[in-house]
Amino acid sequence: MLANRSVATNGYCIAGRDGSQHVSGVGMAIVNADKVLGSANTITDNHPVVPPGQDPVNFFPAGLAVLTFPMPPGQPGVDPGPADNVRVVGNILKNNQPVDNQLFSQGPGNVFTLNLCTTSDPATICKK
16 A cells, blocks of 8 residues: 555445445555555545434544454354554655544554654554
C-alpha cells in the first residue's frame, strides 16, 4: 500500500457478508492482513457521515485503521487470525475524524513510525 491518496471518503456504505457493516469515513483499512507495508500515503479529511434514517456507522472510521475481526459465526473456512507484522511508516494523515490512525489489532509485529498525524488510538502512534 504505497504512495496512495485518500481524501474525504465519507460516503455511506452497507458492507460485509451479511450487510451488517455500516461504513463511512474510512480513508484506508488493513483488516486481518499479514506482512503489509503502508508507506508514503496521504490520507486527509475522512469523517463518517450517516444519512437520515440509516443505522450508525459500526466499522471503525479513521484515516487509517488496522483491524482484526473474528471469524464470522457459522461461516466455513480458515480463521484469518489477527492483522500482524503490519508496518505503517512515513504517511501523512490530517483532519480525519474521529482519529487519523487507529490500531485495533493485538497481532505481533505491528509498527507505526514516522507518520505525520495529530490524533490516534492508541495515542502513542502519532508523531506530534
